[in-house]
Amino acid sequence: METLILPSRFENIEKVDSLSKDWDLVKLAIRPDCRDEKSIEKAQKAIEVGLNDAAINYIWNLAIYDLYRKIISYGIEYFSSAINWEGKKLNTIEDLREVKDYQIISGTFSLGIIPHEAHFFLEQCREIRNNFSTAHFPMGELDKIETFNFIKNCIKYVLTYDLPAPGLQIKELIENLSSEKLEKGEEICAIIENQSSKIHGPILHNLFSNYIKPDCNAILKYNVKLIAPSLWNIVSEDVKSSIAVKFASLREVKGKDGANEALSFLKLVNGVSYIPESYKEVIFKKHAQFLIDAHYEWNNFYNEPNFAKELDALGYEIPIASLNTYLKAVLLSYLGNCYGVSKDAQEYNEKMLLNLTQTGIRGLFRLIDQNVDIVRILSSPGPVNRIKSLMDLIKEKTMLPEQQKIFDFITKSSSRDIQKYFEEKYWKLAKL
Structure with missing residues (x-):
């Protein structure tokens, strides 16, 4: 993996022993024009009184807003295309508030605004923020080390960097x-x-x-x-x-x-x-995107079943132009994330997977082998166990030699070896 080149100011974060005592060093690691943001002051006060869940929310909101700034600097017209934005035209930084956080991360990564390493850790931060901050009812409490790592990663991958140079206009x-x-x-x-x-x-x-x-x-x-x-x-x-x-x-x-x-x-x-045949792909792609959006929301385990049911109700003749989005949606929902899986969605996910054609099976293995989001998920133990279940589900399907090779590896290897394989593959894919 390539060494991440950080601004010299980030070295200040390495001198921090205590967030409450060394907050001035934390601020010095941040880009100068961001240091006076009220969110930083609020995060400091929250840490001083032990409200770690509030502190990470203030820092996260600032990091996301700084990604907005970087998008504007690079060229918002590129960003709209990078995420296949179908909503109201994005022209200003205020318009970006309509874009979901996972799309902000994905779009800035796709454009090279943030490095490949940042994609992994910012996705991790997003999941922590959704589940352990005051943004939503938290799953538990964050200790001092977890809070420090969260803040450090938001600074390391966003807030310490200058705005990017504009892309080809x-x-x-x-x-x-x-x-x-x-x-x-x-x-x-x-x-x-x-x-x-x-x-x-x-x-x-x-x-x-x-x-x-x-x-x-x-x-x-x-x-x-x-x-x-x-x-x-x-x-x-x-x-x-x-x-x-x-x-x-x-x-x-x-x-x-x-x-x-x-x-x-x-x-x-x-x-x-x-x-697409008879324009069906618009419907399939829209419903698949609904399931993807539900999967990335903080309450995904509750929301996914209805969207999976609606997608399954469309039938199994998937237009080729929608197949990639369709397969990604079903695979994301079936694998879940490091916190678990939406159990009530699995009935529909399994039906959709069982009814895949040979073309669908080829696309499924291509995602497992080449899609950076799927590979990232498979670097966690829970999804690794569920990929084994998926192989059992489709074991009777006809596979090409290269697909059979992946199938054999997953079914015959230990969960730890599979996880390690996908961890290594993630970093290779993220650099492409």
Whole structure:
């Protein structure tokens, strides 16, 4: 694993023996422009009177707000695309309050705003905050060491870092592509490809959105036609699927013209195969996302069953464009988290898993082997035991050799060996 490069100010945190006595050192580890935030003062007072659950909530809220600032600095248009945001358009820092914390963490990680190590520990902090802070009725009390580690991680992975430099500005890119026809697309494609892979998807999303507008600049449209096929080849399957889903949404919401332009774009990039049958993917993906959102909420064990039931009621002919989201939702709910699993949701999860086709089984193993969120969960003992149960559930399914290899490893290895395997795999995936 690569060594995390921290600002020199963070060294102050290593000198802290007591949060209540050495709070000035804690503040010195934080970026200067954040040190006077009221949340820091409130956290100090909470610690002095033993209210650790309140202290971590103040620090968490400040860390999340600082991630908002970093998103604005980097480019909020990238963030919207990175999380496939379907709500009200995100323009300002206030708009980001509508975004869930897990999406803030996921989006900033996807864009490279926070490092791979931060993704793991901030997710851990989010779960602690949801279950042990004053934000919700706590599961228990936090001791001094746990409180210190929580605060240290929020500072280490967010509050000590400066705001990021702006990414390749989409606004400027669109303006340049609208001003003059390109003779060849190779040069601009090379510039985009040499950017972080984290922003390839947001750039293509934005070009697609401009392309389908009824008043799209003719020069821009010409240039998009020139470069879009190359960009399509470098983005992920999730990006391709999400653009196909927007085609269906346009058909239902904005009418034939928008849908026709979207279809034109998909033909241009050889992406017609991603168009869903009868637009079912919109429904499947929406219900699957509901289950994913429920899973990440603090009271997920209570909320998941109803969403799992609704997803199961849609049947088992899953459109290919929705399959990844569908499988991720079912797998997250089935595996649970380090605190347990939603037992009442398992009846529906098991039915959905038992009815997977060969394509579904391939996608399931791909998530287990390659999805950073699933792999992270499988670095905890409880989910590891449940992945063994999952293998028993699908043991009669037809598997390809590489899938059989994963199956054999999970069924024949000890829980500790499986956990260690996924711990190591997580760090490898997080750095990609």
